[in-house]
Amino acid sequence: MNKDVTELLFNTLSEGAGIQNLIDTAREQIFLNPIMVTNSSFRIVGLSTDTIFDDIVWNEAVNLHGFSKEVIEQFRHDTESDKLFQEHKVFLYSSGLGEKIPRILAPLKTENRTLGYLIIFSVNHPLENRDIENAEILAKALNILMQGPITVADINLDLMDYTLKLLLSELPVESSQIQALTNCDFFMTFSLSLPEKRKEREYLYYLRDQIIQDSSKIHSFPYEENLFVLINYKEEKELDQFFVRLKKLLKEYQIHAGSSNSFEDLTQLKYYFEQAVKVRSFGEKLHPEKKFYSFTEYYVYFFISRIPLELSHTLLCQDYLTLVEYDHVHSLQLVDTITAYFYHSMNINDVSKELHVHRNTISYRLNLIKEKLLIDYTDIRKLRNIVLSHEVKKWNGRLPS
Missing domain, CATH: 1.10.10.2840 (PucR C-terminal helix-turn-helix domain)
Incomplete structure (x- = not known):
C-alpha cells in the first residue's frame, strides 16, 4: 500500500502538480479526510474545501487563512506539541485541540529548516496507523513543493530580505532596491536573541510575523544567530508604539533585544546592526534580568569596554x-x-x-x-x-x- 501511495503522490508531482493539487489527490485517493497545510508562520498554504465540520482550527483556517493567537498559544503550551516541534514526529494528536476530532500532525522540513506543517483531520472515518505512515510519505512530497516561494507576497518579501542581506554583507545593491525599502526618513535596527529551547525556535517565523504585523515599514528574518529587525519610521510615536509591542513579545518568549542608534543611510545597515548586536551583548552581561536594551542607555559602554x-x-x-x-x-x-x-x-x-x-x-x-x-x-x-x-x-x- 505504501508503495502505491508513494507512486501516486510522486507521479502527481511529476505532472507539475502544485500544493493544492497534491492535497486534493491525497484527500480523494488516500485519506478520505480533510487535509490542511500551513507554512512555518502557521498561515494556510492549502486545504481541502469539500468538507464542512465544526472545529476551531479548521474554522479559523477557512475564515482567517491562518490561526488566532489564542489557538497558536494553546497548542504551544500543550506538552503534546513537543512531539511535533522538538522530536519532529508524525503522530496522532487526540488531546487538547484534537480531543473532539483527532488529527495527524506532521512537520514539513528540510535538514535544517522548518517549512510548515501537515494536518489531517479524522472526520469521515477514524485515522489508523497506516494513515500515519501515508502522512509521512505525503509530507516528503510536500517538502519538495514547500522549498520554493509560494505566493507573490512571499516572493516580494524574499526579494526585500535578500536586498537587506546584501546590505548586511556590504555587497553591491542597486539604488532602486534601496529606494523600495525606504518609505520614511529614519531607520533603526534591532538584534533579537534566538529562543534557547528548540520548541520555541519552531515559533521563530510566527514571532517574526507578530513583529512585522503586515507592515511594509518593518522587516525581519533570522540572521547569524540573531533575529534581525529593521523599522523605517517618520516620527518618534511610531517607534514608541513599536517598542511597546516588541517588549511584550520579548517578555512572552523570554528573549533579549538590543537596538541601534537611529540612522538615515541604509547603505550603513551593516554597521548599525553590529551596533545593535553589541548593545544586546552589553545589556545581557550587565542587566540579564532586563529584556530590552536601547542604544541610548548603553552607548557609553562602547567607550568603556575599550579601556x-x-x-x-x-x-x-x-x-x-x-x-x-x-x-x-x-x-x-x-x-x-x-x-x-x-x-x-x-x-x-x-x-x-x-x-x-x-x-x-x-x-x-x-x-x-x-x-x-x-x-x-x-x-x-x-x-x-x-x-x-x-x-x-x-x-x-x-x-x-
Missing part, C-alpha cells in the same frame, strides 16, 4: 570614591541615588519610583551628599563624572577579565 582593565581604576573620580566609601559604611545607596538622579534628568519623583523609596528619602540623600560630603551634585560636570566612574566600575565588576 584596559589595569587602567580603569585611574578613571574613577574622587567624588565617586567618597560616595562608595560612605555607602560601604552606612548602606545608604548614595551612588545608586545620584546615578538615577542623573539618568532621570534630576527628577526626584522618577528617582523615587525607580529605587522604590519615598521622594523625601531621595531628598534626604541628596542633601547629605551636598551638605555633609560637600559634593555639589548640581554641577553637571561633577555629576557626569560620578556617573561615568560608576559605569566604569560596574563594567569591570561584571566583567573581571
